[in-house]
């Protein structure tokens with residue numbers, strides 16, 4: 001668990017982060033959103049002490065980070081930035097091996113870990129291990145950047161606009177991959193973005209910042225239903241609200257008894273996807289299949305629309 | 313207008329090749345090939361190619377040179393151009409030695425023969441052709457080093473085969489071979505020793521300058537001013553304090569530090585070399601991408617690890633480029649050291665000027681030019697190799 005307590009950062013008289021406190025649960029993905037200059041990066045960088053807080057403190061599993069030597073602290077926390085900062089003079093394998101090598105792992109263990117991570121990120125070790133960063137596409141660089149941050153199995157991963165440099169298609173794939181990997185490894189992640197869609201897609205919890213302050217820290221649904229103030233309401237996008245709600249809910253929640261014609265929808269799909277399929281195929285309802293493919297009921301346009309309302 | 317295709321020229325001429333061809337024509341027909349002097353300091357008499365060599369030999373040289381001229385203008389294939397340039401040099405260079413033997417009357421040990429405008433122009437034309445051809449072949453750094461090694465071996469072969477021994481410049485060499493090698497060694501010590509000291513001082517200063525803005529500005533401005541002081545003036549400026557030092561500190565005097573001699577020259581060369589090294593170290597470090605440095609910090613590399621494992625390797629090509637500038641600059645400036653008794657190849661240049669013995673001047677100047685040429689090719693190749701390791 002990460003406890004952020006009254007974190008404040010001032011440069012001269014300019015307060016960049018003001019009295020921010022919140023807690024991040026183990027194994028969850030927290031997204032920090034806000035407009036440019038809101039202080040998101042500064043907040044993130046105070047967690048691994050790239051920026052020293054003016055006041056306040058950060059506890060990781062109850063331990064005050066100021067007690068841990070800077071370098072040791074950073075060895076334990078993964079860090080991914082926009083542009084990734086891969087070392088141009090080192091190949092992919094050596095880039096990924098950076099922190100394990102600093103920690104003095106033996107050669108064999110490092111080699112094994114590098115191979116494991118390349119496999120995890122769908123980069124064939126035989127092809128990619130010896131390549132240099134400039135020989136990779138943007139998407140591949142991004143994966144190497146995340147693999148490098150995860151190399152020493154950090155319990156916490158900090159990501160500052162990690163998808164900012166990717167095109168829409170690759171970005172969606174990279175986001176899904178990140179979610180899958182996070183679920184698999186159970187890593188706690190804090191991710192900074194100013195893309196609201198990304199925030200709603202990825203975040204278990206979302207922290208909204210504006211002008212150095214934390215305005216609201218809540219689950220995505222909470223943020224949509226009960227925005228703390230006008231700024232948050234505008235930020236979540238009044239027009240997109242119902243669709244965002246539908247994206248957050250699964251077909252599971254809207255299954256009704258009965259039969260329907262057509263290609264079945266998976267129970268794990270989002271209501272947003274289901275509605276989109278219904279509209280596109282022109283059906284009023286479609287059958288719903290569980291993970292094994294058995295039909296367990298149906299989902300209808302009317303049923304879905306119920307879930308897009310502000311008052312249930 | 314309908315698609316009228318302009319008629320293809322029968323023969324398309326290469327621009328540089330045409331210039332080279334004209335140069336060769338001028339060298340052959342309008343410039344003397346060699347200069348004859350009755351004694352080493354007598355005024356020279358020009359000898360045209362036809363007079364400088366036996367008829368058949370001069371005909372061979374002329375025909376080969378004309379063929380190279382035609383080749384330069386017409387042949388496009390770089391390998392063909394290189395081949396014709398090499399053949400040209402292979403005929404021209406030994407022929408100079410033959411000419412010296414031919415022009416010197418038998419048993420006359422006073423007469424001197426030296427290359428003249430025509431020979432120099434032909435050498436320049438063939439060399440430019442060869443260098444251009446090599447450039448068009450886009451050799452990698454190792455290829456360029458190999459080409460350089462071949463060139464050096466060829467020159468060494470010409471020198472040690474004795475074919476040039478009748479030339480005035482080699483006669484100058486043979487009468488003072490001991491001093492020549494001593495001064496050559498002194499020249500290298502001055503140029504490269506001062507470069508080494510400048511690296512030992514300049515790279516740490518550059519690293520500190522990269523970290524601290526005020527230091528950076530002060531250093532660059534101070535060293536910039538040093539660069540603008542003419543070398544002879546800087547030598548002069550150093551003479552007084554070093555003389556005083558030698559007079560007051562016996563240890564300094566015991567170490568050979570005096571107001572005159574190698575010490576002020578060495579120190580001046582170090583001062584000149586510092587600016588390129590400090591400036592390039594700073595430039596090299598500051599072009600390391602900020603995201604790379606940020607990622608390195610974020611992963612917990614200590615300041616030392618960051619510098620040695622990330623910043624310095626990435627700055628290396630730029631630092632090497634600075635060292636390249638310094639090596640060429642110092643080899644040239646070291647010549648001036650002779651003026652204040654610092655020794656080096658400049659000794660022969662200034663002796664030669666004093667005695668109006670042009671060949672003695674060349675004995676000092678040609679090796680200096682050759683060394684600069686070799687140093688710049690070697691360091692260029694090193695810069696490319698360092699870049700390649702990064703790319």
Ligand SMILES: Nc1ncnc2c1ncn2[C@@H]1O[C@H](COP(=O)(O)OP(=O)(O)OP(=O)(O)O)[C@@H](O)[C@H]1O
Nearest residue numbers: 011014016034035036037038039040041042043194
């Ligand atoms: N080292 C610094 N010195 C002075 N001011 C700084 C420094 N770092 C950041 N700031 C200021 O702090 C404010 C917040 O910066 P920060 O980088 O945290 O914003 P951000 O929310 O990450 O913005 P963006 O979305 O554009 O990345 C900005 O106004 C910035 O100018």
Ligand SMILES: [Mg+2]
Nearest residue numbers: 040041042160
């Ligand atoms: Mg930012």
